Amino acid sequence: MKKRIARSSVLHIILIITAIAAAMLCRQLDRIGTMQIFGIIRSLIYIFMFLIWGITLRNRIVQIQAKRFMTSIAGLIVFWVAIRSVKFVIAQSPFAVRMLWYMYYIPMIFIPMFALLVALSLGKPENYRLPGVTSLLYVASVLMVIFVLTNDLHCLVFRFPGEREMWDDRDYSYAGGYYIVAGYMLLCTIGAFVTLISKCRIPKARKTFIMPLLPVVAMVIYTLLYVSGEITGGTFIHRLAGDMTVTVSLLTALSFEFCIQCGLIRSNTYYIQLLRPCTVPALITDNDYNILLSSDCAEKIDREIMQMAKSSPVMLSSGKRLSSAKIKGGYVLWLDDLSELIEVNDKLAEAKDDLKDDYDLICEEYDLRNREAHILERDRIYDRISRETSGQIAVLNSLTDRFELSEDEDERRKLLGKMVVIGAYLKRRNNLIFISERSSMISEKELYLAFLELTDNLELYGVTCGLNIRLNKSVPAVAVMEMFDTFEKMIELSLDNLSAVNISVTLNGGIFTMTVTAESGTDFNVMNGDFVTAVCDDDGEWQIVYRREAERCKA
Incomplete structure (x- = not known):
């Protein structure tokens, strides 16, 4: 494939060199002869060659906007060669010759500008459009062209000696405006090349950009020599490349071709061979x-x-x-x-089935263990309930037996009332156990509801009750259990002769205090202990006080 590409490239180069050599021969024949046909043939060769180059650009360049700009450059070169031919072959009057000469600066100004726009378009998506600020380049270029074309009015670009009717492009000098125009063209050229190199993403491309740079450097040197008057008739450079229009056009096309061949400008060349x-x-x-x-x-x-x-x-x-x-x-x-991928996929499908079977077994084992753990946890909680309320359950069983054996309605009513009170205690006590299994703290609301249900049943039994709980915070489960058990023990001891009871629960200075005031003939001194104190006043009213520090309850 590389050999085919090389042969195709060599053939194109031979054709281009042959065309340029034929054009140069026509130039020499035109200089030594009197027939203008050789000059016309020479111009047609260059026009045809640049037209073909523009057509190939449309077929090769990928980015749409870059393609349009480069095609415009090819069109400007054709325009430049055409007006140059008209100037030397057809135009006769000094004014017509001078205006055609001024028109040289249309392509000379716009070609560097389009080169800069090409560089700005590279590396973008195919349908990318340059931002609106780049339209300022068009404005600047148009102003430069108008500045040159109106030179006869102000002579700020070129100066001529003698009368205006005799002004000629062979006898002139440069004014300050010329250097402004030349500087603008040079800035666009340098900006285009610097932008092109900075945007390149091809590995090691910065080492090969010397190829596109050579024609640009040659063009700048040639222009400086031409402007300074070093390229005059009789010199070797003048005989070889005395036509500035053709020389600059060829160097411009050569620079862009080098950019394409080096990969700085993306093209679809050799896609068929690839x-x-x-x-x-x-x-x-x-x-x-x-x-x-x-x-x-x-x-x-x-x-x-x-x-x-x-x-x-x-x-x-x-x-x-x-x-x-x-x-x-x-x-x-x-x-x-995808044959290997299909084989791997089949193996993965088999592995998936095996993993699914293993997963199902693991899920079943997990469910079994979960059920076992649930049963064990339930048994543990039931054991705790049975252990912590065994005394009250025994009392309830005893009351039930007595209720079934008794035939006295009053006694049965009292026994039933006691059973209801003990049952309410067991219900609320078990509920507190379930709550304590989930959290070490019990809300004030749960504490209040536990005491409320027990006092409601006491009132049904005929005991006047009062309840006052002021905590505004959660209570350690240990303290709640102890307070509730203390109150139940007091009821169990005095239910037969208890007429009134008042419960008050407070938190002062980090100490939980439950004060139970009871009107009963029962001696509550048996309840005295580490956290409980029972005291009887002169009126026979008992105060059973429970105190415990909050921090110790948490510990």
Whole structure:
């Protein structure tokens, strides 16, 4: 493939050199002869050559805006060569010659500007549009062109001796405005090249940018020599490249070609040669699925199968997948060998089934262990309930037996009242146990509800009750259990002769205090202990006080 590309490139270079050599020969014949036909042929050769170059740019450049700018550059070069030919072949009056000479600066100003726009467009998506601020370059270029074309009115670009009717492009000097125009062109040229190099992402491309730079440097040196008058008739440079229009145009085209060949400007050159040795089986067809191009390793595929791949990829029997994508004027199709992937996928499917079976077994084992743990936890809580309320359960069983054996209605009513009070205690005590299993702290509301239900049942039994709880915070479960058990023990001792009771629970100075005031003939001194104090006043009213520090309860 590389040899074919090399042969094609050599052929193009030979044709270009031959055309330039023929044009140079025509120039020499035109200089020594009297026939203008050689000058016309020379101009036509260059015009035709630059037209062909512009057409190839439209076919090669990928980025749409860069393509338009480079095509415009080719058109400006053709325009430059054309007006140069008209100036030397057709124009007769000094004014016409001078105006055609001024018009040289239309391409001379716009070509560097378009080169800068080309550089700014590179590296962008195909449909990218430059921002509006770049339109200032158009404004500046148009002003520069108007400045040159109106030189006869102000002579700020070129100065001429003698009368205006005799002004000639062979006898003039540069004014200050010329250097402004030349500086603008030079800045655009330098800006274009610097932008082009800075945007390049090709590995080691900065080492190869010397090739596009050489024509630019040669152009600058040539222009400086031409402006300074060093290139005059009789010198070797004048005989070889005395025509500034053609020389600058060729160097401009050469610089852009070097940029394309070095990869600084993206093109689709040699895509056909690159497709054939491609290791991916690929086909390019027209809209009717007639094969136009294919890689050497591509297989023959029926048209019906290619049409099926239009909507979605098609799996072939050989384990290959045919995919399709729409392109301009047809379709591109390619094959992916998925045989190894299919084999791996089958193994993964088997492994998935095995893992699913293992997962199901693990889930069943987990459920079994979870049920066992739930049963064990439930048994533990039930054991705790049975252990902590065994005394009250025994009392309740005893009351139940007495209730069943008794025939006295008054006694049965009292026994039933006691059973209701003990039952309310057991219900609320068990509820507090369940809450304490979830949290070490019990809310004030739960404490209040526990005492409220017990006092409500006491009032049904005939005991006058009062309840006052002021905490405004949660209470350690240990303290709640102890307070509730203390109150229940007091009831159990005095229920037969208890007439009134008042409960007050407070928190002062970090100490939980429960004060139970009871009117009863029972001696409560048996309740005295570490946290409980029972005292009887002169009126026979008992105060049972429970005190415990909050921090010790938490510990």
